[in-house]
Amino acid sequence: MTKRLLNSTAVLALILVAGCSLAPDYKTPTAADPKAFKEAQSQVPDPRASWSVATPAAEQSRGEWWRIFNDPELDRLIRTASVGNQSLAAMAARVDQARGVAAIEKSALFPSIDANASYTRQLQSAAGLGFAANFEPQSVYGAGLGLSYELDIFGRARNASRAAKADALGSQAQYQSMLLTLQADVAQMYYLLRGQDAEIALLEKTIALRDDGLKILRKRREAGVVTDLDIAQNIVDVENTRAQLQELQQQRRQNENALAVLLGTSPSDFNFKPAPLTAQIPAVPANLPSQVLQRRPDITAAQYNLMAANARIGVARAAFFPSLSLTGSAGYQSESLGSLFDWSSRTWAVGPLLSLPIFQGGRIVAENDRVRARYEESVADYRQAVLKAFEDVENALTRLKTGADQAQSYGKAKDAADQAARIAGRRYETGDSDYLEEINARQGALNAARASIRTQANRLANTVQLIRALGGDWSANVALSAATAKKPAPAKTSTPDVNR
Numbered sequence: 001m002t003k004r005l006l007n008s009t010a011v012l013a014l015i016l017v018a019g020c021s022l023a024p025d026y027k028t029p030t031a032a033d034p035k036a037f038k039e040a041q042s043q044v045p046d047p048r049a050s051w052s053v054a055t056p057a058a059e060q061s062r063g064e065w066w067r068i069f070n071d072p073e074l075d076r077l078i079r080t081a082s083v084g085n086q087s088l089a090a091m092a093a094r095v096d097q098a099r100g101v102a103a104i105e106k107s108a109l110f111p112s113i114d115a116n117a118s119y120t121r122q123l124q125s126a127a128g129l130g131f132a133a134n135f136e137p138q139s140v141y142g143a144g145l146g147l148s149y150e151l152d153i154f155g156r157a158r159n160a161s162r163a164a165k166a167d168a169l170g171s172q173a174q175y176q177s178m179l180l181t182l183q184a185d186v187a188q189m190y191y192l193l194r195g196q197d198a199e200i201a202l203l204e205k206t207i208a209l210r211d212d213g214l215k216i217l218r219k220r221r222e223a224g225v226v227t228d229l230d231i232a233q234n235i236v237d238v239e240n241t242r243a244q245l246q247e248l249q250q251q252r253r254q255n256e257n258a259l260a261v262l263l264g265t266s267p268s269d270f271n272f273k274p275a276p277l278t279a280q281i282p283a284v285p286a287n288l289p290s291q292v293l294q295r296r297p298d299i300t301a302a303q304y305n306l307m308a309a310n311a312r313i314g315v316a317r318a319a320f321f322p323s324l325s326l327t328g329s330a331g332y333q334s335e336s337l338g339s340l341f342d343w344s345s346r347t348w349a350v351g352p353l354l355s356l357p358i359f360q361g362g363r364i365v366a367e368n369d370r371v372r373a374r375y376e377e378s379v380a381d382y383r384q385a386v387l388k389a390f391e392d393v394e395n396a397l398t399r400l401k402t403g404a405d406q407a408q409s410y411g412k413a414k415d416a417a418d419q420a421a422r423i424a425g426r427r428y429e430t431g432d433s434d435y436l437e438e439i440n441a442r443q444g445a446l447n448a449a450r451a452s453i454r455t456q457a458n459r460l461a462n463t464v465q466l467i468r469a470l471g472g473d474w475s476a477n478v479a480l481s482a483a484t485a486k487k488p489a490p491a492k493t494s495t496p497d498v499n500r
Contacts (some may be wrong), residue, residue: 001009003323016137017350017418018404020154020155021154021155021158021314021315021316022154022155022159022313022314022318023155023161023162023310023312023313023314023317024310024313024314025310026306026307026310026311027153027304028303028305028382029382029383030384031382031387031464035125035330042097045315047336052397053133061153064473065183065467065471065472065475066078066156066183066357066464067227067374068186068282068467069187069281069460070280071279073076073190073275073386074186074190076257077190077263078183078187079262080263081182081183081186081263081264082182082183083101083264084263084264084265084490085182085263085264085483086264087177087182088175088178088182089264090410091174091175092175093177094171094173094174095168095171096170097171098167098168098170098171098172099168099435101164101167101168102161102164102165102168104164105157105160105163105164105165106161106164106165108150108157108160108161109152109158110149110151111147112147112148112149112213113146113147114144114145114146114147115144115145115146115388116128116142116143116144116145116146116331117142117143118140118141118142118143119140119141119142119294119397120137120140120142121137121138122137122140122141123138124138124233125135130395132181134266137233138331138335138389139332139335139336139394140335141332141333141334141335141336141337141340142332142333142334142340143328143332143340143341144329144330144332144333144347145330145331145333146328146329147326147329148325148326148328149325149326149327150323150325151323151324151325151326153321153323153324154214154317154318154321156314156318156319156323156456157313157319158314159311159312159314159315159318160311160312160315162307162308163307163308163309163311163315164186164311166304166305166307166308166311167304167305167308168437169304170300170303170304170305170308171301173297173298173300173301174297174298174301176204176297177296177297177298179467180297180471180472181394181468182463184238184264184464184467184468186259186262186263187464188461188463188464188465189255189258189262190259191277191279191457191460191461191463191464192255192457193252193255193256193259193272194276194279194457195275195277195453195454195456195457195458196248196251196252196255196274196457197252197274197275197276197277198276198277198453198456198457199248199450199454200245200248200249200252200274201274201276201374202446202453203241203244203245203248203446203450203458204245206241206446207241207242207245207317210234210237210238210241211238211482212406213234214231214234214235214238217230217231217234218231221337226435229434229435233436233439234435234439235437237439237442237443241446243311245460247454249285250293256270256271256272257270259272259415260272264496269468277453277456279459279460279465280380281456281459281460282463286373294470295470295471295472295473296385296389296470297471298385298388298389298468299382299386299464299471301385302378302381302382303380303382305378306375306378306379307383307464308378309371309374309375309377309378310375310378312371312374312375313371313372313375316364316367316370316371316372317368319357319364319367320357320364320395321356322354322356323346323354323355323356324352324355325352325353326350326351326352326353327350327351327352327353328349328350328351329347329348329349329350330346330347330348330349331347331348332345332347333345333347334348345370376419389469389477392465392468392469393466393469393470395469396462396465396466396468396469397466399458399462399465400459400462400466401464403455403458403459403462404459406455407452407455407459407470408450410451410452410455411452411478413417413452414445414448414449414452416448417441417444417447417448417449418448420441420444420445421438421442421444421445423440423441424437424440424441424442424490425441480499
């Protein structure tokens with residue numbers, strides 16, 4: 001009989017310690033499942049071109065993808081921003097906060113042990129001690145240890161810990177998303193500035209040539225070859241071009257200030273020297289498999305948020321059931337400080353505490369409804385993140401394709417405009433046309449040249465946008481073209497580690 005009782009007690013103890021979880025089994029919800037990107041369907045189908053469920057990896061590096069542009073200045077700017085940007089630093093601090101919350105929730109899985117010491121001066125009542133009681137106040141000294149441990153029978157503490165850990169990992173994924181966005185913003189601003197530098201150089205050269213032409217016209221007017229109308233038309237043309245230059249210089253200064261803030265530098269202390277736009281458009285495979293979107297940190301963050309919401313359903317369900325805690329204390333108690341630690345002064349107590357909710361005014365039911373609604377919200381957010389990812393890639397591919405077509409069209413337009421300007425110049429020299437025709441022709445050539453520069457800068461920025469939409473370096477998933485076959489080295493940026 002005694003043996004059977006001991007066995008039953010052991011089994012009961014194992015059940016209480018092991019407990020159970022009331023959270024639903026986590027399953028990633030279904031989402032958009034295109035087999036390939038629409039803008040790449042003209043290419044030969046890739047057997048890998050299909051969407052697959054992402055494996056969350058908040059700490060995964062997105063690679064030094066910017067090295068594909070082979071620009072040391074861009075490398076320097078992105079590294080500076082990755083260290084100095086204040087919004088990124090704030091996000092890193094939020095990761096540390098989430099990691100702290102996860103550690104706090106995890107501590108509930110272990111017993112709590114406290115040391116205590118006390119001194120009490122007390123007078124006991126006559127009713128409690130009888131007529132023979134000494135009515136003098138007494139001193140009581142105490143010292144010992146206290147223990148408290150909640151038996152996680154229904155998984156409340158474990159699910160709360162899992163939810164907090166998922167929140168921390170989701171926060172780290174958001175950090176990666178912000179880092180990728182910051183790097184892309186720096187690269188796009190860099191190429192915008194380089195395009196403006198090229199336009200400014202073109203306008204300055206044009207103004208210098210037209211100032212020289214104005215001097216020649218004035219000499220020819222003195223000789224009676226041209227009229228005051230030609231002089232006035234030339235001045236109007238030069239000053240309009242100078243006004244365009246001034247506006248473009250103002251825009252560049254504003255963009256330079258914006259780049260300084262991205263780098264974490266005061267605009268007054270930042271000077272970005274002009275340089276020509278020499279970068280070539282890197283080759284990005286058009287037939288990219290859609291599974292590379294697994295690398296997008298915003299999708300990873302959405303999955304971790306979904307995991308946290310799923311675990312919190314278990315926390316809410318556990319509130320309907322009893323909670324069982326073990327409490328204990330051991331130490332010494334004495335009326336004299338000198339005899340406090342004598343063996344005869346020892347004291348101990350141990351016992352379970354069972355708590356069962358009976359009436360909470362609907363609070364538990366309402367909390368259960370709230371966490372279920374939060375879970376449904378997380379499902380919708382995850383699906384929306386997937387849809388947004390495909391939208392971003394499709395839009396980036398569209399812009400790249402359109403940009404390539406525009407580059408060809410603007411190139412042809414520039415050649416034709418240059419030829420028209422040469423013909424108009426010869427016609428004016430031979431007297432077959434007036435000066436206004438030449439001005440209009442060379443203004444058309446200038447506009448075509450500026451459009452060609454802007455198209456080149458936009459194509460570079462759109463390439464950056466595509467890489468950002470793909471979640472960073474895609475070379476782990478897709479073989480690059482021969483020009484970009486070398487895989488970039490792992491990123492060396494500082495990333496908070498939630499698991500440390």
